[in-house]
Amino acid sequence: MKRRILLGFLLGIMCLHTSSAQQNKPLKIGVIGLTHTHVHWILGRPKADDIQIVGIVEPNKALAQRYADQHGYSMDLVYDTMEEMIKATQPVAVTAFGAIYEHLAVVETCAPKGIHVMVEKPLAVSMEHAIKMEALAKKHNIHLLTNYETTWYATNHKAYDMVNQGEIGDLRKIVVHDGHKGPIELGINSEFIDWLTDPIANGGGAVVDFGCYGANLITWMTHGQKPEQVMAMTQTIKPDVYTKVDDEATIVLKYPKMQGIIQASWNWPIARKDLEVYGQTGYIYSDNRSDLRYRLSEEQVEKSEKLTARTYPYNDPFALLAAVVKGEVTLPPFALSSLENNLIVVEILDAARESAQTGRTIELNP
The missing domain is CATH 3.40.50.720 (NAD(P)-binding Rossmann-like Domain)
Known part of the structure; x- marks a missing residue:
């Protein structure tokens, strides 16, 4: 024994x-x-x-x-x-x-x-x-x-935490800007351009390439809430350059008590990936991965912070992948990298394309 x-x-x-x-x-x-x-x-x-x-x-x-x-x-x-x-x-x-x-x-x-x-x-x-x-x-x-x-921007995570702690009151509007002067103008290699500017291989132009960032961030900020309505306008401002897809897109998302606005562009003079969050009492601006500005009330002056990179494994996609697969990290519901968040992202992009093509507001099922 x-x-x-x-x-x-x-x-x-x-x-x-x-x-x-x-x-x-x-x-x-x-x-x-x-x-x-x-x-x-x-x-x-x-x-x-x-x-x-x-x-x-x-x-x-x-x-x-x-x-x-x-x-x-x-x-x-x-x-x-x-x-x-x-x-x-x-x-x-x-x-x-x-x-x-x-x-x-x-x-x-x-x-x-x-x-x-x-x-x-x-x-x-x-x-x-x-x-x-x-x-x-x-x-x-x-x-x-x-x-x-943008998942790895310390500023976005600080903004998210401030919203969850009620520092700017209930959300009223989130505005996300993502874009640059255009992939062809940037001289991106032909192997990438071949499918990035193809409506089948990429699903669209700027509306997909950069619209997805805003849909991802807003879905995260709202803890997985779907918009009730999606309205979008796309244009091809440079048809001689982008012959098959849009190069400019604006997507408006209607929620019960707030709006989301996604601006995606292949026409901006400078590259940008930034976020504006407006609450009932204050605002937060995530200007880039490290620069954060906020004003928590009308009486308070605007403050700014310079943030350092996030800690391992939350500073790198492949570190996080390894940690998740090994069971060392469990993603919270509707995390930026999560499947449930990104299913909503694709639903928003589908609705945005339909809205732009038809000129109608698209209702999403709850």
Whole structure:
């Protein structure tokens, strides 16, 4: 009897040691696609022990070689298809940096194999795709996250905390500005431009590329509340440059007691990603990732703060992915990276396109 107890105790210790060792190992990540230039975020990431890129899927070998020369990875890591890469490297998670239309195929391939997925914003080109992706993620019990640059802005999180603490009263209006002078004007590489300016591959122009940021942030600020109505206007101000998609979009969201305004542009003289939050008694401006301004009442003068970067693992998409997959972090409801938030984002974008095309206000189901 004593021997059996001792044996059980030793086996338990061994299991705990094995589990701990697995937790401490770098998360094996496959990179699916190199055409989205945000891929430099992971390729150029300083070496750390939280993740390991074990394979890259990119059929365009000239592009893969160009980035290999830039970042120093071996072309032995590069595969033509997801199936080849998965079979050879057995990743635990993948990050998708291809066309938005391709996100569904990534989940269709990876979810049945139990491989977790992080896609670059937005989640999907349409609700049709998004619903299929959600069903696959739930059926196969995988994490399906969406990455946005603005998720990692310390200012946005400070604004969120101030709103939750009631420092500016009940929300009345949130205005989000995201854009730049245009991807072609910026000289973005042709592999990215080819699908970014395609209405099928990207789902639209500026309305999708930058409209998704505002939808994501407003959904987060309102704790997952859907707008009752969506109204939008899109234009192509430079039809000689953007022949197939819009380059300017304004989306208005109506909530029971507040409004959201999303301004997305490929026409602004300077790049910007900023947020204005207005409450019943005060306002908060998130000017960029580090500069925050606020005025909590009419009697108070405006104050400003310079914020430092968020702490690990909340300062980096791939650190957070590893922490979520390993069970070290549980995302709160409607978090910026969460599936439930980004399903609402896609629903808003679908409604915005419909509103812009028809000139009607679109009602959303509760």
